Amino acid sequence: MSPVSRQSARALAPRRHDEIFRRLSAQGSVSVAELAAFFDVSRETIRRDLKLLSDQGRLGIVHGGAARFEPSEPAMSLRSQENAGGKAAIGKAAAGLVRDGMVVFLDSGTTTMAVAQAMTELRDLTICTASLKIALHLCHVPGMRVHMLGGEIDPGEEAASGIDTLDAMARFRVDIAFLGGGALSPDGEVTDFTRAGAEQRGRMIALAGKTYFVLDSSKFGKLTPLRIPNFDRAAGVIVDTIPEPALAEALLQKGPELIVAA
Amino acid sequence: MSPVSRQSARALAPRRHDEIFRRLSAQGSVSVAELAAFFDVSRETIRRDLKLLSDQGRLGIVHGGAARFEPSEPAMSLRSQENAGGKAAIGKAAAGLVRDGMVVFLDSGTTTMAVAQAMTELRDLTICTASLKIALHLCHVPGMRVHMLGGEIDPGEEAASGIDTLDAMARFRVDIAFLGGGALSPDGEVTDFTRAGAEQRGRMIALAGKTYFVLDSSKFGKLTPLRIPNFDRAAGVIVDTIPEPALAEALLQKGPELIVAA
DNA sequence: CATTGATGTTGCAATATGTGGCAGTGAACC
DNA sequence: GGTTCACTGCCACATATTGCAACATCAATG
Numbered sequence: 001m002s003p004v005s006r007q008s009a010r011a012l013a014p015r016r017h018d019e020i021f022r023r024l025s026a027q028g029s030v031s032v033a034e035l036a037a038f039f040d041v042s043r044e045t046i047r048r049d050l051k052l053l054s055d056q057g058r059l060g061i062v063h064g065g066a067a068r069f070e071p072s073e074p075a076m077s078l079r080s081q082e083n084a085g086g087k088a089a090i091g092k093a094a095a096g097l098v099r100d101g102m103v104v105f106l107d108s109g110t111t112t113m114a115v116a117q118a119m120t121e122l123r124d125l126t127i128c129t130a131s132l133k134i135a136l137h138l139c140h141v142p143g144m145r146v147h148m149l150g151g152e153i154d155p156g157e158e159a160a161s162g163i164d165t166l167d168a169m170a171r172f173r174v175d176i177a178f179l180g181g182g183a184l185s186p187d188g189e190v191t192d193f194t195r196a197g198a199e200q201r202g203r204m205i206a207l208a209g210k211t212y213f214v215l216d217s218s219k220f221g222k223l224t225p226l227r228i229p230n231f232d233r234a235a236g237v238i239v240d241t242i243p244e245p246a247l248a249e250a251l252l253q254k255g256p257e258l259i260v261a262a
Numbered sequence: 263m264s265p266v267s268r269q270s271a272r273a274l275a276p277r278r279h280d281e282i283f284r285r286l287s288a289q290g291s292v293s294v295a296e297l298a299a300f301f302d303v304s305r306e307t308i309r310r311d312l313k314l315l316s317d318q319g320r321l322g323i324v325h326g327g328a329a330r331f332e333p334s335e336p337a338m339s340l341r342s343q344e345n346a347g348g349k350a351a352i353g354k355a356a357a358g359l360v361r362d363g364m365v366v367f368l369d370s371g372t373t374t375m376a377v378a379q380a381m382t383e384l385r386d387l388t389i390c391t392a393s394l395k396i397a398l399h400l401c402h403v404p405g406m407r408v409h410m411l412g413g414e415i416d417p418g419e420e421a422a423s424g425i426d427t428l429d430a431m432a433r434f435r436v437d438i439a440f441l442g443g444g445a446l447s448p449d450g451e452v453t454d455f456t457r458a459g460a461e462q463r464g465r466m467i468a469l470a471g472k473t474y475f476v477l478d479s480s481k482f483g484k485l486t487p488l489r490i491p492n493f494d495r496a497a498g499v500i501v502d503t504i505p506e507p508a509l510a511e512a513l514l515q516k517g518p519e520l521i522v523a524a
Numbered sequence: 525c526a527t528t529g530a531t532g533t534t535g536c537a538a539t540a541t542g543t544g545g546c547a548g549t550g551a552a553c554c
Numbered sequence: 555g556g557t558t559c560a561c562t563g564c565c566a567c568a569t570a571t572t573g574c575a576a577c578a579t580c581a582a583t584g
Contacts, residue, residue: 013540014322014329015291022417032562042542047563063549064562132401132410136394139415148394148422150412150430153401160410168412168426275530294572304532309573325539326572 011039016049024059024068025140026120031065086216086240086261087111091118093238093261094178094214100124102175105204106134108159109180111214113137128172130160130200147172161196166203177208179234182224184215188250190237192226202229210235213256217241232256278303278311286321286330293327319487331455331487348478348502348523349373353380355500355523356440356476362386364437367466368396370421371442373476375399390434392422392462409434423458428465439470441496444486446477450512452499454488464491472497475518479503494518 011019016039023030032050036043050066053059059066091114098104101124106112108131116134119125123143129135130149139146149168151160179201181190190213192198205211211234220243232255240261242248251258278301285292294312298305312328315321321328353376360366363386368374370393378396381387385405391397392411401408411430413422441463443452452475454460467473473496482505494517502523504510513520 012291012293012324012326012329014324015289018290025417043562044543044564045541048541132394132398135415136398136420139394139417139420146415146417147426148410148412148415150410150422150426153397153408153410155401158398158401160412164409164412164430305572306533306574307531310531 013049016041016046017053019142020049020053020059020066022140022142024066026137029062029065029067034065087114088118089261090214090216090238090240091115093259094212095119095122097210097212098122098125098176102126103128103173105129105169105172105174105177105179105208106131106138107177107179107201107204108134108157111216112178112180115178115214128169128174130165130169132158132160161200166200169200169204169207172207174204174208175210177204177211179204179211179213181213181215181219181228182226183219183222184237184239184243184247184251185223186221186247186250188247188252188254189231190215190228190234191224192228193224195226198226198228202231205230205233212259213237215239217243220244220247275311278308279315282311282315282321282328286328291324291327291329296327319485349376350380351502351523352476352478352500353377355521356474357381357384359472359474360384360387360438364388365390365435367391367431367434367436367439367470368393369439369441369463369466370396370416370419373478374440374442377440377476390431390436392427392431394420394422419459423462428462431462431466431469434469436466436470437472439466439473441466441473441475443475443477443481443490444488445481445484446499446501446505446509446513447485448483448509448512450509450514450516451493452477452490452496453486454490455486457488460488460490464493467492467495474521475499477501479505482506482509 016035019038020030020035032043032046035046039046050059050061054061054066059068087110090111094115095118098119100122103126104119106116106127106129108129112131113134116138119138120141125144127138127144127146128149129146130151132153135146135148138144149160149165151165151168152162153159154161181201182193183191185191192201205228213234213236215237217240234256236257236259237251238259238261242260243251248258278297281300282292282297294305294308297308301308312321312323316323316328322331349372352373356377357380360381362384365388366381368378368389368391370391374393375396378400381400382403387406389396389400389406389408390411391408392413394415397408397410400406411422411427413427413430414424415421416423443463444455444459445453447453454463467490475496475498477499479502496518498519498521499513500521500523504522505513510520
């Protein structure tokens, strides 16, 4: 009510500080220009905020902005830098399919992690994931609600799995799901390493409005033992390089479209 | 001014307070100008409201408005560096209470993270936690099965919370639980920042065979708003330095024993 | 009708924010 | 290596917004 004609209310200092920390945890660093534009305040105001927080020892000021002290986990940053270009491109393409306000499911895996990283620009998303690292990463992004699916943790995947996870999954209404996979087999199907993984992914296809598989090129033409149920009902497969014509054709015949990320 | 009889349109104080809290929980902070415009009252009235609520300890006043307390808790990464030595000692003492084969619940928080780190020597444990970082850490330790409790992730705690978490918790038979807390109040009770947190911890006390609180000395004599249900049924409180005699005595009278880690 | 409690009004002090000038930094370029 | 140039940091001052206290107003109440 009261169609107040004043400009959109400015964020008070604590809110700015909160946002700064969220961005710091999500991205490791923030820039003065970026924050000034976001809050629609002058750069000086941001600089004063950063100075204050820096005096409190809560962040470090660097040229152009601020950085957190604790570096982002080394193991993760290393792994995600393998084939960084390809994964980032896949991530970007995937994020481009998401609209503000959607409920998004993110599978575990390094490629889906890249999708998560590309999604930080979007707002007002509800994220649903079984991956510890994805949850940890996205929970600090402002405007995102993250639901972690419970279950027994698989150390290899660093993600929950098992019956509890299937059960929790079934409670969500998911608009769009991004799944990883073990391989893209020569007959154009995504396959998996484990029975439980295949089952979980197959169910998600049935649950989600649209399901996309994200696979970097190292998975092409490999073979893993388990077919994923409902694969033909997936909306698409997002890859970073064009697969061999035979493989592409086999895939398209199954149903899903093929999206090649630049 | 405005002799017009429009009382019906005006919101009385309790209604304003209600709305203030609604906005606080939705956006973390509110501004005096915004509220004054919304309710069509003077800024002074709003300021008096905020002053009142602040005196009750229900919010914090900042320049231009008010902010909720909890999110201004220092970020996780920073909290873990405070009093690292004390936390490590607490962790060791806590791990000493655990025997091989037990089912262990670990709460979220930096001190419980220290407990997790001290527990890597033990074998054949089943860990149950809502904390993303604890799950991530312990899932790589051989001989440990880690169950992650699902739920909506609280970015400040980096842990799941909410109804799903309570629900998942109830399914476990826990031998020993280690819980954090917001403060050790002067009357010898552990208190919490949030309603949900207090509730969750209270239930765990009821569920677990033995429950210990782990609190480093920075929490002594502080005040946070919420009492933890069933606190008197906790087995003990593990701290890193001897609290004041009055505080220690108050605690012992409640029931739990006091364990001081070297 | 006096009292009480909530709210409005006003003036001034304190604080936050914006602006512009100038020096420093870093990266691309010759 | 040195130079240019866009960006950034820093300072001083101007402006806007807010805080505060003292007093005024109004309705309700006994």
